[in-house]
Amino acid sequence: MFDAAIVGAGPAGAATAIHLARRGMRVVLLERTQGDRRKACGEGIFPRGLEELRRLEVHPAVDSLGAPLTGVRFNAAPYQATATFGGGSLALGMQRTDLDPLLRRRAVEVGAELRLGASVRSLVRGPGRFTGVETEDGERIEAAVIVGADGLRSRIRWLAGLDRPQHRRRYGISAHLQLPRPVDPLVDIHFHDDAEVYVTPVGPATVNVAMLFRRGMRSSSGGPTAAFRGLIQSHALLAAGTLLDVPVAAGPFPAASRRPWRDNLLLVGDAAGFVDAISGEGISTSLLSARACADAVVRYLDSDLERSFERYARQRGGLARNADLLAHLSLVLSSRPWLARHSVRNLMRQPETFRRLLGVSAGDLRVADLRPRDLLALTVGV
Ligand SMILES: Cc1cc2nc3c(=O)[nH]c(=O)nc-3n(C[C@H](O)[C@H](O)[C@H](O)COP(=O)(O)OP(=O)(O)OC[C@H]3O[C@@H](n4cnc5c(N)ncnc54)[C@H](O)[C@@H]3O)c2cc1C
Structure with a gap:
């Protein structure tokens, strides 16, 4: 017993x-x-x-393992916003x-x-x-x-x-890529019209690529693996990489x-x-x-x-x-591409707001610590 x-x-x-x-x-x-x-x-x-x-x-x-990460970068073309973790702390x-x-x-x-x-x-x-x-x-x-x-x-x-x-409407899929050169020590998040792509360094010039998408994409021609490969081809840096393993999927959530x-x-x-x-x-x-x-x-x-x-x-x-x-907040953004672009543009102009939001995500701050203008930046803009 x-x-x-x-x-x-x-x-x-x-x-x-x-x-x-x-x-x-x-x-x-x-x-x-x-x-x-x-x-x-x-x-x-x-x-x-x-x-x-x-x-x-x-x-x-x-x-002594993996790859240290200093922060997060949001990409919604043509905008790009970066925030680092507070107090010099690192992710992995x-x-x-x-x-x-x-x-x-x-x-x-x-x-x-x-x-x-x-x-x-x-x-x-x-x-x-x-x-x-x-x-x-x-x-x-x-x-x-x-x-x-x-x-x-x-x-x-x-x-x-x-x-x-x-x-349950969302799925995820991930695989590893060997890139021709090392990338910045950041979790790079790309907002696309029907998916979000996460690129996370896990070793020297090795990255994890994870994609999150809605149910519709699962049933699109070729299924999630074809969608995964298609999105990789649309990124200049990822397209130059070598897929190291077979993409694996999870969901629904x-x-x-x-x-x-x-x-x-x-x-x-x-x-x-x-x-x-x-x-x-x-x-x-x-x-x-x-x-x-x-x-x-x-x-x-x-x-x-x-x-x-x-x-x-x-x-x-x-x-x-x-x-x-x-x-929940990010899901609202990701479901409306114009809003994602708008928010990333605002975060690019207000690095302190982005740093605070990342602080909440990292557990350094509480949602209650956010100022109204931090939340407004994500939606209507200030
Ligand atoms: C696409 C995607 C990307 C993600 N990215 C991140 C990220 O970057 N960072 C992050 O922190 N989190 C991320 N997550 C979330 C993270 O993967 C999970 O929150 C985490 O794995 C939860 O751990 P767990 O131990 O609860 O479950 P799991 O890791 O799923 O472990 C469950 C274990 O239970 C075993 N098991 C299942 N059924 C049985 C059974 N009947 N008998 C015995 N064993 C069983 C399974 O084999 C498995 O080993 C991501 C998730 C997805 C889907």
């Missing part, structure tokens, strides 16, 4: 396992893949996520095939049991609570607490009756839970809810809420009180709020 069975060993699940195992809990981390599958992601980790990775003490230290571009194994290794190092190829198919229920999970192989694993960290299309969220149906817990089961990371990849905050929010989730599990095991889960729900809501609000 484990203290906690964690379903899914992405950033949210692995980080929750690290926190719990470090505190002496018996933890099993169940991952359906063999640990080598790529995940569609922009691979930009914002400063507060990077800080959280440092706290997890992964080896080698994250600062890091491939998920490096990040995820790093976190899993750390979980094992601090005492968690990792089972790769363990795909959870159902929850086992006893009187008034869940008693464990069952894998596709028919193995039953008993635990005092179940944590669903199984991502955007969480089966655990659905099995626990926590799924909140959404009008958004996804939401009615609440992130029920009885002795909690949801963390994308499983608890994901508005959109447009804010580039998913990994950071997952890592930070993993710590809050682990705290709630420990308190619950000490006291058996559901109050600790209510507190987790509030904490998680607070951690996701800024990124979610910015995601």
Whole structure:
């Protein structure tokens, strides 16, 4: 019998396992893949996520890995606006095939049991609570607490009756490119009429290219991969690059839970809810809420009180709020190309406003810290 069975060993699940195992809990981390599958992601980790990775003490230290990023650049031709992270802090571009194994290794190092190829198919229920999970192989694993960290299309969220149906309309796709020369250490975001293209350096002259688009494009001729290749060809620098891997897709989003817990089961990371990849905050929010989730599990095991889960729900809501609000705002911009151009032009003229908006996204400032003129700059212009 484990203290906690964690379903899914992405950033949210692995980080929750690290926190719990470090505190002496018996933890099993169940991952359906063999640990080598790529995940569609922009691979930009914002400063507060990077800080959280440092706290997890992964080896080698994250600062020696990936590509440091100083800020973000918005492009809506003919306009271009750049903002750097406040206080000289850095973000990190890091491939998920490096990040995820790093976190899993750390979980094992601090005492968690990792089972790769363990795909959870159902929850086992006893009187008034869940008693464990069952894998596709028919193995039953008993635990005092179940944590669903199984991502955007969480089966655990659905099995626990926590799924909140959404009008799901957006998709993402990503791949890596080797470029002829290194690029600026920035997340470069290009607003197109029907997609946003994110270019994030993840190594010397290696970039991640992630595209976000609406449902219509998915069914356009050739599907998302053809659309992906087409958009690459329309960028002078990207067109000169070499595709290093096959594009992988994710979606649809958004996804939401009615609440992130029920009885002795909690949801963390994308499983608890994901508005959109447009804010580039998913990994950071997952890592930070993993710590809050682990705290709630420990308190619950000490006291058996559901109050600790209510507190987790509030904490998680607070951690996701800024990124979610910015995601909603950015979605309004991206759905109207003329508005995106207008806003990027305003941000180019008002660098302080752009810096403040990035501060909110990076977690240095709260949405409440924004001045009315910051929000106006994004819409009507001042
Ligand atoms: C196109 C795109 C671009 C993005 N760009 C960025 C970005 O630049 N920066 C950023 O911070 N975030 C970005 N995100 C968001 C980020 O990828 C997610 O928020 C993050 O991966 C969430 O981590 P997670 O651990 O909750 O879920 P995941 O990373 O999805 O991990 C879930 C894990 O659960 C496993 N699993 C699923 N079902 C089962 C099961 N039944 N049994 C066992 N295991 C299971 C999966 O195999 C997987 O390993 C992007 C997302 C998309 C789609």
